[in-house]
Amino acid sequence: MNDDGKGRSIKRKLRNFSPFVQKSFPDKIAHQEMPYIFPEDDEEGRCKTLGFTWRCKTSYVKSAPMGKAVCDQDLGVKPGISNRVYFINIGKGTIFHICDDRGCDLSAAPPETISGVDKRYNGRIFDDDRPEIEKRFIGYL
Template sequence: MLLNNFMNENFPNLELRPPLFYCWDIGIRFELGVEWKREYDYPNNPYVLGCYKRAITLFEALHSPTEEICVVTDVNDFDKGKKLKNQLNNFSRYVEKTLLFSLKHQSMPYIFPEDDEEGTYKTHRFSLNCKTSDFKYIPLLKAICNQDLGLKPRIFHRVYFININKKTIFHVYDDRGCDLLATSPETIRHIYEGYNHWILDYDRYEIDRVFK
């Protein structure tokens, strides 16, 4: 499965970049982190444990162990490739080493051009087709949630989980929340109904319109 072909066929005109929820008609935006307190500056505090629980629960509700998925990681290169290999180590620790031979790479202009007026930066997109059970999604999700909390391990790259069978896109953008997109409301209705109390209230009206 070629990533670009899949996107063009199932999510036409959708650019794989945040905020995904506001760029597609069928989706849900969930709130992950709630009731943060200033004194929560230590590992495994109630706030961060809540983030982990919601991210992992939503992921597992959407992806069964045997389903084919594509894990996409965008690495923004600000130093002309000098630290690119070290940055990739953050990704490789979460998958079986033998699978890395199937890793596909695409170099493209910096994905946020409005922040790069001179056009000097690049974004390296890595995609890996595998089964859900082939990679360590729990520590990966935790590392994504940790990115702005001063906790380790953490990963700053944008990571997208594309379910080839269900035709969905799952993106945890940080500890605050995550987006779930689909080609049909029925595909994710069970998640909308089962985790309705986790939906971000700010966008609840638009989300309810899709499913009701």
């Protein structure tokens, strides 16, 4: 199961997520190799982006500690996760991404799915983002 020709297995790459999973990782984790998402930082073209997806029940993931670990990465607090983590709810059509300790992204199709979240946390929206968000929710708020 080598993914980069350096003898590192996919399971080794996933070990920093192990503390945040209730059960052991199943063999059915999908692995995808893609071009590096920051090509400007990879002049030699040696880097790549590895994507892992795991379809599971929410009870399998310790989402609050995982979110805290993503936020703590820039602060040097352990455990920290420096990878991008997305929570996708297929049933509700939502995607939740914690960027870092400064904020998160929440998207949905259709927007009315998350209009209650927008109402509840409106005061926490960055002023720079507010016009775009309000434009998307016209008619749903």
